[in-house]
Amino acid sequence: MASTPNTDHLDQEKQHAARAAMRWVRDGMLVGLGTGSTAAHFITQLGEKVRAGELRIQGTATSLASENLARQVGIPLVEPRRGLRFDLTVDGADELDPQLNLIKGGGGALLREKIIATASDYMLVVADSSKAVAQLGKFPLPLEVVPFALPWVLDAVAALGGNPVVRMDRQDPSKQVLSDQKNQLVDCHFGQLNDVQKLASQLITIPGIVEHGLFLGIAKAALVVREDRVEVLRAGVEPQLASDFTELP
Known part of the structure; x- marks a missing residue:
């Protein structure tokens, strides 16, 4: 199926955001490699620099898909170990x-994404213009759930008003989607999230929820493409052009 012009435009924005993130990767860094279409552009561009001998870095991936891509493009990978800290994670x-x-x-990688992000000195988000919103909640909130606990998790989330739906494979609607850890994925439709801190606290106390997809106070900055410009977004600070920065914002 051919891409629509809008899809093509958003993909160009993703490439642009990923390219902007490259300017802050330095020799010797240990880099967390995110998951998803924008992160994939970053991994691909990072691999080009590594293969050209322009950068010497190592990375750890937040999903098997990103790990496979990193290997394909020549990024040296590091296995998890005690004391491991990442200089930068781009996701x-x-x-x-x-x-x-x-x-x-x-993309179903929320658990490993949160593990790597919280083990990082700096988490940088890369995003196209469609991802920046005034308030969270239009996109369903994902959960990773232990299969045995699924019925009770669904009951508990429904009681919170989350309208939970078990994620099914788009190609085979009879097949449930599993995470890399072989847990089930549940998408919650709360609508507009007026108190994300409270919701996060409620979800993490439900037995069987391995992790939820709210990342609060973790990202240090975001690179968002708007009208062909890459803006740096930070909490409580007016957006600035990425070109104004030579170091991490």
């Missing part, structure tokens, strides 16, 4: 608000 988001609260997990 996408399904939604981000002006306070840099995020919804992530549309």
Whole structure:
């Protein structure tokens, strides 16, 4: 199926945001490699620099898909170990608000994404213009759930008004989508999220929820493409052009 002009334009924005993030990767860095279409552009561009001998870095991926892509493009990978800290993690988001609260997990990698992000000195979000919103909630909130606990998790989330739906394979609607950890994925339709901190606290206390897709206070900055300009968004700060920065904002 051919891409629509809008899809083509958004993909160009993703490439632009990923390219802008490259300017802050330095020799010797340990880099967290995100998951999703925008992060894939970053991994591909990073691999080009590594193969050309312009950058010497190592990385750890937030999903098996990103790990496979990183290997294909020649990025040396590091296995998880105690004491491992990342200088920079570059990842996408399904939604981000002006306070840099995020919804992530549309690709099913929310657990590993949050693990890598919280093990990083700096998390940088890369996003196209459609991802920046005034308030979170239009995009369904993903959960990763232990299969045994699924019925009770669905009951508990429904009681919170989340209208939970087990994620099914788009190619085979009879098949449930599993995370890389072989857990089930549930998409919650709360609508507009007026108190993300409260909701996060409620969800994490439900037995069987391994992780939720609210990333609060984790991202340091976001690169968002708007009208062919890359803007740097930070919580409580007016947007600035990425070209104004030589170091991480």
